[in-house]
Amino acid sequence: MKKDKYRNRLGSVLLLNEFIFRYYQRLGQKRENGSLVASVSLGFPVDILCAFDIVPMYPQNHAAMYATLGQAGKILDMVEEKGYLPDICSEVKISLGTLLHDCQLSFRMPKPDCVLAATNVCRSMVKFAETISRELNIPFHLHDMPFQIEYSHAKHAVEYVVAQFGDLIQFLVKLTGKKLNIQKLTRCLRLSAEASAAWHDILSFGATVPAPFDAMDIYRHMFPLITSRGSARTVEYYKMLRYEVIHRVEKGIGAVNDEQYRLMWDYLPVYHKMNFFSRILSKRKAAVVSSTFFYPVSGGRCRASVIEDALFRPKAQRLVKGLASNHLALYPNISLQQKASMIKQLAERYHVHGIIIHCDRSCKPQSLPQYEIKNILERDLKMPCLLIDADSVDPRFFSEEQIVTRIEAFLERLSRNS
Amino acid sequence: MKPSAQPSPLCIVAGIDVGSASTKVFIMDRFQRMLSFNIIPTGGRCADAARRCFQLAIDHAKLCRDDVRGIVSTGYGRKTVPFASEQITEITCHAKGVHCLFPKTSLIIDIGGQDSKAISIDKHGKVCNFIMNDKCAAGTGRFLEVMARVLELDFDQMNKLHQKAEKLVNVNSFCAVFAESEVISLIAEGNAVSDIVKGINASIASKITGLGRRISHRNDEVTFTGGVAKNKGVVFELKKLMSNEQINIPEEPQITGAIGAALLALENCGHHAG
Numbered sequence: 172m173k174k175d176k177y178r179n180r181l182g183s184v185l186l187l188n189e190f191i192f193r194y195y196q197r198l199g200q201k202r203e204n205g206s207l208v209a210s211v212s213l214g215f216p217v218d219i220l221c222a223f224d225i226v227p228m229y230p231q232n233h234a235a236m237y238a239t240l241g242q243a244g245k246i247l248d249m250v251e252e253k254g255y256l257p258d259i260c261s262e263v264k265i266s267l268g269t270l271l272h273d274c275q276l277s278f279r280m281p282k283p284d285c286v287l288a289a290t291n292v293c294r295s296m297v298k299f300a301e302t303i304s305r306e307l308n309i310p311f312h313l314h315d316m317p318f319q320i321e322y323s324h325a326k327h328a329v330e331y332v333v334a335q336f337g338d339l340i341q342f343l344v345k346l347t348g349k350k351l352n353i354q355k356l357t358r359c360l361r362l363s364a365e366a367s368a369a370w371h372d373i374l375s376f377g378a379t380v381p382a383p384f385d386a387m388d389i390y391r392h393m394f395p396l397i398t399s400r401g402s403a404r405t406v407e408y409y410k411m412l413r414y415e416v417i418h419r420v421e422k423g424i425g426a427v428n429d430e431q432y433r434l435m436w437d438y439l440p441v442y443h444k445m446n447f448f449s450r451i452l453s454k455r456k457a458a459v460v461s462s463t464f465f466y467p468v469s470g471g472r473c474r475a476s477v478i479e480d481a482l483f484r485p486k487a488q489r490l491v492k493g494l495a496s497n498h499l500a501l502y503p504n505i506s507l508q509q510k511a512s513m514i515k516q517l518a519e520r521y522h523v524h525g526i527i528i529h530c531d532r533s534c535k536p537q538s539l540p541q542y543e544i545k546n547i548l549e550r551d552l553k554m555p556c557l558l559i560d561a562d563s564v565d566p567r568f569f570s571e572e573q574i575v576t577r578i579e580a581f582l583e584r585l586s587r588n589s
Numbered sequence: 590m591k592p593s594a595q596p597s598p599l600c601i602v603a604g605i606d607v608g609s610a611s612t613k614v615f616i617m618d619r620f621q622r623m624l625s626f627n628i629i630p631t632g633g634r635c636a637d638a639a640r641r642c643f644q645l646a647i648d649h650a651k652l653c654r655d656d657v658r659g660i661v662s663t664g665y666g667r668k669t670v671p672f673a674s675e676q677i678t679e680i681t682c683h684a685k686g687v688h689c690l691f692p693k694t695s696l697i698i699d700i701g702g703q704d705s706k707a708i709s710i711d712k713h714g715k716v717c718n719f720i721m722n723d724k725c726a727a728g729t730g731r732f733l734e735v736m737a738r739v740l741e742l743d744f745d746q747m748n749k750l751h752q753k754a755e756k757l758v759n760v761n762s763f764c765a766v767f768a769e770s771e772v773i774s775l776i777a778e779g780n781a782v783s784d785i786v787k788g789i790n791a792s793i794a795s796k797i798t799g800l801g802r803r804i805s806h807r808n809d810e811v812t813f814t815g816g817v818a819k820n821k822g823v824v825f826e827l828k829k830l831m832s833n834e835q836i837n838i839p840e841e842p843q844i845t846g847a848i849g850a851a852l853l854a855l856e857n858c859g860h861h862a863g
Contacts, residue, residue, distance in 0.1 A: 549718065558720075572665065577721060580680035584716045587681070 178427050178453040179419075181388050183412045190395055190408060191236070195278045201226045202281040207347060210270065210283035210303060213397065214292040214501050215314060216494050218363055219336070221401045222356035223343045225285075230266030231296065232397050233280055237265060238442035238564040239391070242276045247565055249274040260295045260533040261564035267299060271306055285309050285346055291316035291504040293536050312342045316499050320506045332495035359401030360490065369409035370396055370465075376416050377460040378521045381425025382433065383416050386459035387449040388426065390440045393465070425458065432457035432585050435518055437528040437544070438464050438502070438537055439563040451575060455582050461521040463502055463514060507540040511547040518552055525555040525585050527578075532562040555588070557581040600858045601652065602659040604682065604850025605639050605673060607631060607666030610702025610730055610816065612638040614646040615847035616657065619860045621689070625650035626844050635666030643672075659854035663846050665704070677853055679846045680708055680719050686849030687812045688714025691837045696809040698801050699845075700793075700817035702730040707801045709809075718804045725764060728796030730816050732765040733823075736789045739772050740782055744820060747786050751822030754787035761792075768792075786822060793817065794826035801831070810835045818842035 202208055211217050211227040220227050237243045238261075247261060250268035268274030270282065286309060288300035297313060304311030314335050317328050340351055373392075376383055392412060395405040419425075434452070436459050441448065452459065502510065518526065528545055530538045545556045559577055562568035600619040606612065612631045616624040627646040631638045639662065647654060662673035663682040670676070679699070687697045688710060697708040705722040726732060737747060758780045760768055768789075775785050801811065811834045817823055818838050828836055839845055 555718075573721065576665075576678055576680075580678040580716070580719060583678055583681045584719075587715055 175450075175453075176428070177456075178385060178449060179424060180426070181384055181392070181412070181415060183415050184388065184391065186408065186411060187391055187394060190399075190404070191278070194394075194398055198226065198228055199279070199281060207284045208281055210286045210300070212288040212292060212296040212300060214316070214498060214503070215287050215289040216336075216339075216498055217287075218359050218401055218494070219339065219343070219351075219356060220287075221359035222351045222353065223347045223349050224352075224355075225343065225347065227287075227398075228280055228283065229398055230269055230280065230299070231262045232394070233269060233278070234262040234265035234564050235442045236278055236394075237276065238566070239445070240277060241443060241566070243443060243564050244566045246274050246276065247567070260293075260535075261562055262533060263295045263299045265564065267302065270303055282307065283309060286311045287314070288312075289314040289316050289498065291498055291501045293503060293534070310342070310346060312339060314339060314498075316501075316504060318506075319499055319504055319509070328499055329492055329495045332499060333491050336491055336495075362403060362406055363400045366396055366400070366402075366405045366409050369406065369413050373409065373413050373416050374461070374465055376420050379420050380433075380522065381423070381427065381430040382458050382460040382521075383419035383424060383426060385426035385449055385453065386436055386462045386465075387440065387445040389465065390442075390445060390462070427453045427456060427458040429456050430458045432525065432582060433521065433523045434459045435514065435521065435523045435526045436462040436464075437514060437526060437541065438462070439529060439531050439534060440464070441529060441561045441569065442563055443566040444561070444569060447571075448578075451578060452582075455579070457582055457585075459527070460523060461517050463510070463517065466502060466513075503537055507543055508547075510540065511544045511551075514544065514548060515552060518548075518554065523554070525557065525581065527581070528556060528558045529563070530558050530560050532560065532568050533564060555581060555584050599656075600658050600855065600860055601656050602661075602851050602854035602858060603643065603646070603657050604686075604847040604852070604854060605643060605660060605662045605667075605670055606664040606679065606682065606844070606846035606850060607635045607639050607662060607670060608664045608679075608701050608846075609666075609704070611843060612642045612664075612666070613844045613847040614639075614642045615844050615851045616646050616650050616652070617848075617851045617855065619855065619858075621852070621855070624652070626841070626847065628841075628843055631666065635669040636671070639666065639670045640672075659858045661850040661854040661857070663850045674854070675857065677850065679704075680706065680716060682846045682849035682853065683814060684708055684710045684714055684716045684849065685852045686845035686847070687814060687839075689848060689852060690839055690845065691810070691812050693810045694812040694837065696801055696805045696811045696834075698797055698811060698813050700729055700797060700813075700815040702816065705729050705797065705800055705815075707804055709804045720800060720804050722800065727765045727768070728793050728800075729765075732768065732793065733789070733817060733820065735765055735769050736772060736786075739769050740776075740785070742782075742786075747789075748821045750783040750786045751790055751825065754783040755781070756784050756787075757791055758784040758788040759792075760785070760788040787826075790820065790822035791826045793820075793823050794830055797823075797827055798830040805834075808833065810837070812837040812839070812845075814839060814842045814845045816843050 207225045209225050209227050213231050217227050246265050250264045253272050255264050269280050286300045286303045288297050395408045399405045528541050530541050548556050559574050603616045605614050611628050613628045615626045625646045627642050629642045660673045661675050662670035663677050663679045667676040683699050687694050699706050703726045708719040709717045711717050
């Protein structure tokens with residue numbers, strides 16, 4: 172890797188590239204070998220699929236991949252030519268383009284045999300799933316996960332989500348002609364929990380001063396956890412990453428040379444500009460040490476241990492309730508007040524000096540409350556917060572000069588206030 | 590900021606604000622006395638504009654280049670000024686400059702060529718919060734330029750016409766470019782140009798007020814800066830909307846960023862504002 176005078180990137184990014192390549196290779200091979208493939212929205216209780224030997228694939232994550240590779244703009248142009256409006260979420264548009272119109276470049280996704288979605292992320296993905304099901308004439312299962320106003324794992328909400336697992340299992344039995352294999356499910360959940368635990372360890376080291384990793388790097392390293400849950404390869408991957416991070420902590424190696432400002436990032440990165448943000452921040456000795464986006468896929472609300480807990484007390488009911496609770500508590504599925512509360516906890520835990528809030532044009536349910544969250548954080552934490560407008564995936568919605576000025580002014584404010 | 594170890598007794602400093610529409614230079618001595626200032630259109634080449642404007646300001650002050658000990662650049666083109674010792678954003682510089690001119694200011698509204706910003710500052714002139722125009726240039730100087738071109742007027746004529754308006758004709762378009770079509774329609778419908786001008790000014794004032802209110806408190810002392818602050822019609826409409834606040838307009842509202850940059854250059858030389 173080219174040496175950068177302001178930052179020290181994780182060496183494990185080379186392992187990641189290999190992992191990504193193998194993932195897409197295996198996806199294609201499994202399809203060719205006759206395995207059933209499911210298109211899954213993020214937030215769906217995907218672990219259960221391994222009990223039926225169904226291979227999950229994630230169009231949203233695929234869209235993020237294209238953005239990281241700098242290919243999203245071209246694909247969005249191709250998709251919009253088919254008639255989709257610019258206002259539609261970019262991830263959904265790329266997902267529709269990939270599966271319905273073969274708008275694909277490098278790393279291709281095969282056609283799915285079924286589509287699975289949950290309501291705990293957004294309704295756009297539910298509409299995407301309905302559309303795919305109708306256009307490809309494939310079965311569709313929706314898991315309804317009610318929005319959580321009060322953080323309480325409301326008993327009735329958990330019971331409602333648990334009850335739907337029965338429907339889901341029946342759907343999968345009908346689709347595959349197989350029975351649920353409890354040994355495979357237990358193994359999958361155990362490995363998911365192990366990977367999640369390693370991931371949480373890694374994240375916790377972000378609280379070290381200097382932080383051993385830059386969050387813009389860590390976003391990329393979520394790929395295995397999102398795409399390959401329940402796999403021994405994923406566990407191994409995070410063990411290696413954890414080893415590298417621990418080594419850095421022991422040697423006092425920070426991701427940013429001479430770290431002076433520690434920042435948090437709310438929610439989605441700007442996938443097509445992660446290097447850009449990393450460069451302009453590290454040049455000014457600022458490190459992004461945590462993000463609210465790191466927590467949802469590992470079990471929501473920093474509670475991956477709920478799954479582990481359920482596994483160590485192996486009763487199916489408790490296990491399924493744990494799963495239901497976790498999926499209800501995903502960051503997009505909780506209220507504005509709970510989001511603000513989570514950010515406050517993270518800000519204290521990671522000793523941050525300021526918060527950057529990415530107002531994602533594509534993700535309106537997420538971006539709508541962010542203005543008020545910013546007000547709450549500034550009032551309660553007395554901490555500078557910066558709101559920037561961009562799109563997580565669409566590079567055409569990015570005004571570089573505007574953003575550079577905002578970031579520089581924000582850092583000047585931190586500098587003069589310190 | 591990098592203050593020098595020994596303040597120079599003859600410290601002359603300059604602030605250069607390279608904006609999208611105009612470039613401003615302000616030269617002061619260690620006692621914060623103005624020696625000269627200059628404003629020229631930026632054009633397409635920021636570096637050339639910065640050099641020319643700086644030279645004009647030096648000539649006006651009867652100085653030579655070497656007399657100026659510290660230069661801070663700011664604005665959209667701040668990085669294109671290679672002879673500046675530091676580049677600082679216009680947010681920080683405007684806060685500094687306005688605090689010097691109107692120390693009781695708590696909210697700055699700056700409307701430039703394509704940027705509009707609201708900056709809240711504390712009693713020491715430190716930035717507490719800021720917000721900038723999102724997504725488009727509606728409500729900025731560019732919008733006024735487009736409108737002036739459509740109406741075939743210059744800004745002085747627009748100011749005079751605003752005073753003659755008998756009613757307000759709403760100009761609704763969110764987009765500065767689409768508003769051009771809307772104004773053409775309004776003219777075709779027989780609306781008086783003076784009434785349309787009043788509507789344009791009211792539209793800008795409304796956007797400015799909306800921006801300011803997002804970070805302001807109702808009893809703020811407001812200072813309005815930037816080229817658009819020279820537009821009497823906009824100022825008139827703004828004062829109507831912000832009737833609870835005291836609104837200050839500097840004598841030359843375009844140079845507050847350059848003043849702030851010069852003050853920061855002075856601090857770098859070891860002279861702090863007292």
